[in-house]
Amino acid sequence: MLRKAILPAAGLGTRFLPVTKASPKEMLPIVDKPLIQYSVEECERCGIREFIIITGKNKRAIEDHFDQFSELDEVLKQKGLSNLIEEIHRHDQSDFAYIRQSRPLGLGHAILCAKAFVKDEPFAVLLGDDIIDPEDTLLMEMIEIYKKYRSPVIALQEVPDDEVSKYGIIDGETVTDFGPHNIPKQLYKINALVEKPKKEDAPSNLAVIGRYILTSDIFEALEAIKPGKGGEYQLTDALNLLLSSRVVYGYLFKGNRYDAGDKFGFLKATIELSLKRPEFSENLKNYLKSLTAGL
Numbered sequence: 471m472l473r474k475a476i477l478p479a480a481g482l483g484t485r486f487l488p489v490t491k492a493s494p495k496e497m498l499p500i501v502d503k504p505l506i507q508y509s510v511e512e513c514e515r516c517g518i519r520e521f522i523i524i525t526g527k528n529k530r531a532i533e534d535h536f537d538q539f540s541e542l543d544e545v546l547k548q549k550g551l552s553n554l555i556e557e558i559h560r561h562d563q564s565d566f567a568y569i570r571q572s573r574p575l576g577l578g579h580a581i582l583c584a585k586a587f588v589k590d591e592p593f594a595v596l597l598g599d600d601i602i603d604p605e606d607t608l609l610m611e612m613i614e615i616y617k618k619y620r621s622p623v624i625a626l627q628e629v630p631d632d633e634v635s636k637y638g639i640i641d642g643e644t645v646t647d648f649g650p651h652n653i654p655k656q657l658y659k660i661n662a663l664v665e666k667p668k669k670e671d672a673p674s675n676l677a678v679i680g681r682y683i684l685t686s687d688i689f690e691a692l693e694a695i696k697p698g699k700g701g702e703y704q705l706t707d708a709l710n711l712l713l714s715s716r717v718v719y720g721y722l723f724k725g726n727r728y729d730a731g732d733k734f735g736f737l738k739a740t741i742e743l744s745l746k747r748p749e750f751s752e753n754l755k756n757y758l759k760s761l762t763a764g765l
């Protein structure tokens with residue numbers, strides 16, 4: 471059973487300045503929920519209830535968000551707003567631990583900070599900028615693949631040529647042995663990974679997106695690597711190292727992913743996820759139609 475997830479949240483959010491100067495990027499709301507809550511709920515839907523959040527400076531609001539707030543409970547009770555009480559208590563069954571990454575040394579280093587908490591269990595890593603449509607079951611499918619092969623699994627998405635330099639890109643081959651578990655076809659055996667290659671150096675268009683199921687031997691690899699792209703300790707480099715001792719799978723995702731760490735991606739996520747909310751759907755559709763009619 472997969473019980474733990476690491477949520478790296480120490481980044482400075484430079485793509486989203488000025489709002490991220492004093493507020494954590496992870497707390498930017500899509501409608502009424504902060505980005506990080508989407509990742510937490512995605513895990514909870516898969517039975518993961520232990521969260522290790524890697525934080526940094528200016529990230530206190532994340533801890534407050536998942537903490538108890540009895541004065542607020544009292545006020546909501548007095549006002550008879552029991553649905554809101556339920557809403558703010560929906561993560562009570564989960565445990566949250568916070569580790570501070572004191573220097574911005576990269577994603578690989580952030581994950582290594584959680585070594586003592588994860589010990590020798592497999593775990594998920596979710597990068598909160600990547601919002602997966604909550605109706606999708608990507609993480610659940612990745613866990614199924616992990617259970618079948620007992621090997622790390624990384625989510626992939628096909629990206630256009632001019633975007634390969636924003637991602638880790640894999641060189642891989644399709645797995646044809648699906649076995650008895652009816653694992654969907656889009657499974658790759660990874661031969662190598664390159665972090666943010668130039669278009670001409672990219673081995674494929676298959677980009678690593680922010681969902682990983684990892685095994686504890688990644689920590690040894692993370693300890694062994696040197697700073698890579700951008701002078702940071704890259705998870706991509708540790709995965710490359712791991713490939714010399716075990717198979718790592720890539721799982722091609724074809725559903726909706728929003729890069730909410732990017733301003734335009736965030737707008738798209740806000741609009742599309744609002745359209746899926748029954749209380750806004752009709753009004754928002756009409757509103758968007760009225761706007762576009764005037765264009």
Ligand code: G1P
Binds near residue numbers: 597600665678
């Ligand atoms: C990180 C990883 C990269 C991956 C990306 C997915 O990059 O280093 O390999 O493709 O997340 O979102 P970042 O976006 O943090 O620079």
